[in-house]
Amino acid sequence: MTKKALLVVKSSPYGTICAICVYEAKRAAVGLSGEDIESSILLVNDGVYFLLKGQDPSDLKMQSFELAFQDLEDFDIKLFAHKPSLEKRAISESEIRKVDLLTDDEIADLIKSSDVIMTF
């Protein structure tokens, strides 16, 4: 039976080392896919800021987050975001990239269905 991994990104893209968190989550997910482990990336709390379209961190000498979200489907990596985290930050669906939004109950179920959880 295929195992399932849940990779959780909780921190903001800026101001901390977590600027690379979403890249690390994707890298782990891609690596796990090679081990026949299904991975899902879940963005919660300030992690949902990664989803905002049109971010240009070049003046901060940081690379775009676009690459982190590319090719996820090719590796069967699912991308989820915590709906209440978006609502709390007044972020509308039109402002973010395509992602499946989950309620608290749905996240509770996602946690229960995962064999391992890694937080970035």
Place this chain on the structure above:
Amino acid sequence: MDTLFIVKDSPFVIDESLTPLKWAKEDDGIVFIQEGVYIAKKMPESLWSYIENLKTKGVRFYILKADVNARALREIPSIFEVVDYDKLIDLITTYKRIFS
């Protein structure tokens, strides 16, 4: 013993540190460490009722003794089981999965 949630941020600085309370179900545990132990000092009444409801459902609450002592938290509500580092390691290795 299913999922162990680890809460390490102060509930007063980062209110979302308590998000796992919404995701915990029966057979889960929540352990408070580092700044998370300040939850034992003061908690809103509404949150207490929420926690007591989870306790009724079988969710267990733990709090790390070393971090409690370091912060001079003298009175720990009985809803928490005070655990030392050895017990914390037992919990981490016993629960099916960890959410930190």
